[in-house]
Amino acid sequence: MSSQEDAPVDWAALRYTALSEELDEDQRWTTWRTVDRSSRGPEPWPRWLVTSQGALDTELGLLKTGKEADVFLLERAVPGAESCLLAAKRYRTAEHRLFHRASSYTEGRRGRDSRENRAVRLKSGFGRQIEASRWSQAEFATLKRLWTAGIRVPYPVQVDGGEVLMEFIGEGRGGRTAAPRLAQCDPDPDQLRWLWAQVVEGLIRFGALQLVHGDLSPFNVLVRGMDGAEPELVIIDVPQVLDLVSNPNGVDFLHRDCRTMAEWFVRRGLQVDAEVLLAEVLSAAW
Numbered sequence: 010m011s012s013q014e015d016a017p018v019d020w021a022a023l024r025y026t027a028l029s030e031e032l033d034e035d036q037r038w039t040t041w042r043t044v045d046r047s048s049r050g051p052e053p054w055p056r057w058l059v060t061s062q063g064a065l066d067t068e069l070g071l072l073k074t075g076k077e078a079d080v081f082l083l084e085r086a087v088p089g090a091e092s093c094l095l096a097a098k099r100y101r102t103a104e105h106r107l108f109h110r111a112s113s114y115t116e117g118r119r120g121r122d123s124r125e126n127r128a129v130r131l132k133s134g135f136g137r138q139i140e141a142s143r144w145s146q147a148e149f150a151t152l153k154r155l156w157t158a159g160i161r162v163p164y165p166v167q168v169d170g171g172e173v174l175m176e177f178i179g180e181g182r183g184g185r186t187a188a189p190r191l192a193q194c195d196p197d198p199d200q201l202r203w204l205w206a207q208v209v210e211g212l213i214r215f216g217a218l219q220l221v222h223g224d225l226s227p228f229n230v231l232v233r234g235m236d237g238a239e240p241e242l243v244i245i246d247v248p249q250v251l252d253l254v255s256n257p258n259g260v261d262f263l264h265r266d267c268r269t270m271a272e273w274f275v276r277r278g279l280q281v282d283a284e285v286l287l288a289e290v291l292s293a294a295w
């Protein structure tokens with residue numbers, strides 16, 4: 010036995026290094042370094058993002074309970090130095106979910122590891138965990154792809170198990186109030202035209218990637234800066250995004266997305282046509 014191992018334990022020093030015991034219930038050490046590089050967002054990392062290993066994540070509250078996931082507001086900060094706000098979308102395991110996304114979304118997606126697929130089918134503990142993290146992995150990968158293509162979605166920060174961390178879309182700069190969903194907004198005629206132009210541009214870019222959102226509605230679109238002349242539209246909730254070409258229901262889902270969005274704008278008094286939008290998106294894809 011070495012003399013080092015015989016040395017008496019310095020409990021005071023240990024307590025000092027075991028700082029995590031003193032974290033509040035709603036705090037944890039940043040998870041930035043505990044995931045590998047492929048589970049982090051596209052580089053270069055944005056300047057506002059706190060990447061320090063000494064940062065703390067503090068949960069500031071629940072933003073919204075959804076059918077499959079809960080979204081929390083998180084602050085990642087090195088106290089006294091730097092901080093940023095993040096949205097943490099946490100998928101529930103299968104038994105806590107209020108509904109299942111239709112398997113028609115995933116038709117045509119190639120199956121991965123058959124051991125995983127078997128576990129999901131058999132609903133083992135391992136299977137349930139995988140099912141929750143499949144949605145988070147799918148959402149993170151899609152956000153990365155969309156972000157990289159210049160589509161306005163929250164910047165994907167990282168994925169860890171069933172949790173996706175992303176840019177928090179706030180109402181104003183640095184504010185802790187979440188941007189409203191389009192469904193809650195009451196745009197004036199100029200804002201309405203401005204917002205529709207962004208819907209068209211966004212969908213054409215999806216089309217150019219041969220992707221379909223698949224659940225696009227005024228509830229899955231956030232609007233930043235409604236108090237100004239040029240509000241910005243941010244598309245969210247993308248785990249079910251599907252392939253326009255290989256998914257046999259691709260065009261039907263796209264058609265539905267176009268109709269849902271156009272109907273909202275028509276109800277607000279803007280004369281737009283879902284069929285024209287569909288044709289534009291399809292021509293961007295082929």
Ligand SMILES: Nc1ncnc2c1ncn2[C@@H]1O[C@H](COP(=O)(O)OP(=O)(O)OP(=O)(O)O)[C@@H](O)[C@H]1O
Binds near residue numbers: 072228
């Ligand atoms: N990045 C974000 N920034 C700000 N708010 C967000 C963000 N992501 C999600 N939210 C809020 O959380 C809500 C739910 O998010 P999302 O639609 O992604 O989850 P969901 O589980 O599909 O919810 P639902 O079942 O209501 O559709 C959004 O409507 C929005 O209000």
Ligand SMILES: [Mg+2]
Binds near residue numbers: 228
């Ligand atoms: Mg949603």
